Amino acid sequence: MSTTLLHQEPTGSNDAHGTPVINHWIDGAPSAGTSSRTAPVFNPAKGIVAKNVRLASAADVDTAVASALAAFPGWRDTSQAKRQTVMFAFRELLNQRKGELAEILTAEHGKVTADALGEIARGLEVVEFALGMPHLSKGEFSENVSTGVDVYTLRQPLGVVGVISPFNFPAMVPMWFFPIAIATGNTVVLKPSEKDPSAANWMAALMTEAGLPAGVLNVVHGDKEAVDALLVHPEVQSISFVGSTPIAKYIYETASSHGKRVQALGGAKNHMLVLPDADLDLTADAAVNAGFGSAGERCMAISVVLAVEPVADELIVKITERMKGLRVGDGTRGCDMGPLITQAHRDKVASYIDVAAADGADVVVDGRGVDIDGDESGFWLGPTLFDKVPTDSAVYQDEIFGPVLSIVRVASYEEGVGIINRGRYGNGTAIFTNDGGAGRRFQNEVQVGMVGINVPIPVPVAYHSFGGWKDSLFGDAKAYGPGGVSFFTREKAVTSRWLDPSHGGINLGFPQNH
Ligand code: NAD
Numbered sequence: 256m257s258t259t260l261l262h263q264e265p266t267g268s269n270d271a272h273g274t275p276v277i278n279h280w281i282d283g284a285p286s287a288g289t290s291s292r293t294a295p296v297f298n299p300a301k302g303i304v305a306k307n308v309r310l311a312s313a314a315d316v317d318t319a320v321a322s323a324l325a326a327f328p329g330w331r332d333t334s335q336a337k338r339q340t341v342m343f344a345f346r347e348l349l350n351q352r353k354g355e356l357a358e359i360l361t362a363e364h365g366k367v368t369a370d371a372l373g374e375i376a377r378g379l380e381v382v383e384f385a386l387g388m389p390h391l392s393k394g395e396f397s398e399n400v401s402t403g404v405d406v407y408t409l410r411q412p413l414g415v416v417g418v419i420s421p422f423n424f425p426a427m428v429p430m431w432f433f434p435i436a437i438a439t440g441n442t443v444v445l446k447p448s449e450k451d452p453s454a455a456n457w458m459a460a461l462m463t464e465a466g467l468p469a470g471v472l473n474v475v476h477g478d479k480e481a482v483d484a485l486l487v488h489p490e491v492q493s494i495s496f497v498g499s500t501p502i503a504k505y506i507y508e509t510a511s512s513h514g515k516r517v518q519a520l521g522g523a524k525n526h527m528l529v530l531p532d533a534d535l536d537l538t539a540d541a542a543v544n545a546g547f548g549s550a551g552e553r554c555m556a557i558s559v560v561l562a563v564e565p566v567a568d569e570l571i572v573k574i575t576e577r578m579k580g581l582r583v584g585d586g587t588r589g590c591d592m593g594p595l596i597t598q599a600h601r602d603k604v605a606s607y608i609d610v611a612a613a614d615g616a617d618v619v620v621d622g623r624g625v626d627i628d629g630d631e632s633g634f635w636l637g638p639t640l641f642d643k644v645p646t647d648s649a650v651y652q653d654e655i656f657g658p659v660l661s662i663v664r665v666a667s668y669e670e671g672v673g674i675i676n677r678g679r680y681g682n683g684t685a686i687f688t689n690d691g692g693a694g695r696r697f698q699n700e701v702q703v704g705m706v707g708i709n710v711p712i713p714v715p716v717a718y719h720s721f722g723g724w725k726d727s728l729f730g731d732a733k734a735y736g737p738g739g740v741s742f743f744t745r746e747k748a749v750t751s752r753w754l755d756p757s758h759g760g761i762n763l764g765f766p767q768n769h
Contacts, residue, residue: 293309320444384718388438436495529563535566541685552656559661618639643663
């Protein structure tokens with residue numbers, strides 16, 4: 256099946272009202288599965304149900320795992336050269352046709368076209384990293400560790416691996432995992448977010464077009480029922496999860512108690528610490544970009560600016576000026592910021608505006624009632640700014656996951672770092688300063704997994720690994736980079752000798768090297 260067809264009709268079928276129904280992708284082809292349950296998929300800029308997606312039963316998950324299990328021996332034993340050929344073809348096709356994928360992302364997630372292309376570019380980086388897998392996964396060799404004895408290590412795939420991804424990066428987050436899993440010889444069952452599921456099907460179909468054998472990459476759509484079936488499935492060797500912290504914790508505990516290797520990346524609340532010597536124009540640009548890009552629905556978004564006095568008043572003026580210039584609307588119309596993912600999420604985020612006022616914060620910019628370049632029925636909330644947010648307010652404590660930026664005024668660098676380090680999350684953070692010594696001190700003292708020095712969204716490049724600390728990551732394995740290669744492979748150490756008469760004789764002692 257051509258992926259162009261899939262893009263126009265990602266479903267294979269329509270329901271009784273003519274609404275497309277998105278199928279699973281199992282064994283190299285669309286599959287309706289056995290469950291009759293479905294969930295609506297919105298176009299959030301229009302506020303309408305554009306499609307429905309099938310929600311897999313445990314039996315559907317079984318079918319996908321069986322397909323991946325059957326494909327595993329052949330794929331594991333496929334030469335590295337042939338595996339690389341497929342990955343290279345995927346890279347080329349994806350690069351040529353990224354516009355199609357960007358359209359899908361904008362239609363189902365709402366993010367603006369430029370941002371959708373940015374997401375795809377960061378996924379492509381991981382595909383390109385995976386193209387170096389023969390080098391990245393090679394073992395070590397020690398010759399003659401004892402007379403005539405050699406020791407070497409191999410890195411072998413795990414088998415069938417499970418990936419469960421969130422709504423906010425429907426292309427990039429799956430690409431954090433499946434290229435590395437597949438390049439190292441595993442077979443995959445991906446359960447994407449049911450809120451924007453088509454990107455996963457599109458990528459799986461493109462992998463098939465690139466020459467990937469049936470069963471190596473399967474996509475099962477669903478909710479808790481499908482996730483739970485994957486977490487306890489005896490043939491699934493590992494789980495890579497990205498999503499909110501309560502679910503990440505549940506995933507980690509459930510899957511690891513069923514003997515699986517687990518990496519579960521959770522939520523975030525990222526702070527930007529602004530020192531008085533910072534360039535306030537560049538800092539205000541960064542705060543607006545990192546606070547409101549993708550409508551704040553990024554796990555590396557900046558949601559709190561810790562302004563070391565006396566910078567707050569001037570910084571707020573500069574941030575507010577920039578906010579006035581932002582165009583909110585349909586992602587296909589060249590706007591800066593799109594809608595939120597659902598009406599329910601939009602309402603939840605908007606409810607924090609009243610909480611902020613009740614808790615004594617200043618509502619500097621109220622995003623309700625913003626001018627929209629798009630349908631009125633979309634899930635809109637404009638950029639919102641609070642000042643003097645108390646750190647015991649839910650506005651400060653909760654991961655709001657929307658276009659809401661909070662200013663917390665602090666008296667010193669030490670007070671700011673203390674607030675960051677007492678936080679429950681440790682995903683990303685940034686310091687803005689022109690003082691190199693302060694930057695070095697910050698990178699050393701701050702209790703956060705990914706740190707920016709004058710860089711507001713410090714997502715590491717594909718050859719470094721991604722992952723936070725504390726409640727932002729359960730398990731000790733990070734995503735992609737060297738951490739990803741290690742996660743998707745098991746090391747084996749081989750001690751070898753080719754026998755000759757000098758090796759004879761009986762000796763029950765523990766082997767020693769001579
Ligand atoms: P979510 O936790 O609601 O969903 C993530 C996945 O879990 C989805 O596939 C969903 O179907 C599944 N799921 C949801 N509820 C479940 C349940 N009760 N049992 C089993 N599975 C369940 O997250 P989301 O709203 O899709 O994504 C936003 C969240 O993801 C934010 O908290 C954000 O910070 C986080 N996130 C983190 C990172 C990171 O790298 N740390 C990256 C992206 C997003």
